[in-house]
Amino acid sequence: MKNKNTYWKTNLKYLVILLSIWFSVSFGFGILMVDQLNQIQMAGFKLGFWFAQQGAIYLFVILIFVYIYLMNRLDQKFKNKV
């Protein structure tokens, strides 16, 4: 019972952290703060525009693979103990 709870709580912790990053980059950088970030130029891109059309998508991919890594590690740790 105790193992089960720790496993689930760790999973929830990962979810909260990763989804906060997911939200701040897409909705934060790409939409809510886009005008401020557009003041910054990165090569030919305005930064806010870049996040909305490129950066957010790269980050989504990275976030899922980080989650896969974290959960595989967690599964190993709790294998047959949950």
Next chain:
Amino acid sequence: MELQYWIWIAVGLSFTLYIAIAIISRASSTGEFYIAGKGVPPIANGMATAADWMSAASFISMAGIISFNGYDGSVYLMGWTGGYVLLALLLAPYLRKFGKFTVPDFIGDRYYSNVARGVAVFCALIVSFTYIAGQMRGVGVVFSRYLEVDITTGVLIGMLIVLFYAVLGGMKGITYTQVAQYCVLIFAFMLPAIFISLMVTGNAIPQIGFGSSGSDGVYLLDKLDGLHRELGFHEYTSGKKSTLDVFLITAALMVGTAGLPHVIVRFFTVKKVSDARKSAGWALLFIAILYTTAPAVAVFSRTNLIETVSNKAYASLPEWFNKWEATGLITYEDKNQDGMVQYLADPKINELKVDADIMVLANPEIADLPNWVIAIMAAGALAAALSTAAGLLLVISSSVSHDLIKKMIKPDVSEKGELIAARLSAVGAVMLAAYFGINPPGFVAATVALAFGLAAASFFPAIVMGIFSKRMNKEGAVAGMVVGILLMLFYMTKFKFGWFGGGTEKDWWFGISPEGFGSFAMMVNFIVSITISNFTPEPDTEIQKLVENIRNPDED
């Protein structure tokens, strides 16, 4: 060699491949028909999901839409990719652990009620049908443009192909044809994009290319912003939609993606829970290749178009212009009779109308690429439309044969009987879809985008709370789904079809467009579910055990 021969070769070869795969991997049990016997490796499932997900709209229309809307087009880019994060983190692993056949299966079992199952079947059918009609139409358009047959013949050819491999192969056949279709469509999309990026910027990677400068040393995006200002359009890199609306549309598309039954069901086909997470990651990676290239294609073709036509003499325009004019997708009207093309934002003096769809399809011709590249584009567009149609078809047939017949109407049906029913309902669904493809009702185009709102307003909250809250009961979930989907249907029919008194943009609630309203309806669904479940009895221990079990990745 003639373009027409190249096209027949490319399309013919790719179709032969799909049919051969379907024959090799045909389904022999309901498990294989619905979920490919749970034996699909994660990378293959990722490719199949990507092909399933990327429809004719992603392949043909999206870059064009971005190209005309600039920053505002970001809602599609973020909305249709960000949903995979929600899928991978909140849904896929748990639904795979649950391990049944369909989404209504989960809703019906978790909320211990056939009412809930029925509501879920209804939502799945509405969402899938609006979507599939659009796909059959896309098949017809591509056939008629490239193979020079009429749209009806095009739809019928497409229908026969899909029918053949979906009915024979079920999920197992579809999965492996989708893997092949992904390879065809991504190659077809990337090849012209890389060529054009090289031509315009000297950089072979389009994602970097559109942030660099052309031969005149000016950054491409700065140049485009300047052109837009000159012609009176809003700046390319900033939008004209309100921030609230952009926010809500993006959210509705993301959540809708995560709630689409034909996407979710793909995660039922892998061996174990960790494979479900992995396939979501692969799927998004494969999708991201096209989705990060599309905005670059949008910028290249937008700049190309303006520079080629704006203030040029009509008589001196290149050959592709007249060719596409013949299809009616480009129209030119010389309002001031000066023989020049005035392409301007002001509708009163603008003389040129360009359909968003041709930006991708005409690209190889605009860039003067060899004929075989154009032929591959045709095969790619067909792969995109067929793969999505097949995935949707399977959801429709399993909703009817499994959820309606097996679980609700005639539980004692044998496995053989169920398999026959599944195949027959697939046949019925294709014929209905083909009918809508040939006689498209005016609302199809308008509702495809809204299918996401419907999925967001109905499925997503019920599934997420079914996993993350043990307290959520059938009363709460059913009320939430019913209120959510009705509210969304009401708002979309009111403002899109003028029912319930209709209304214009000024009458939108809080300035929310129908496309973004799915987010609002989803919030209402959550609030209604939580409130009602607090006043009604909690689910019994059996269900709480089921939830515990879903959360635990170990196979028993």
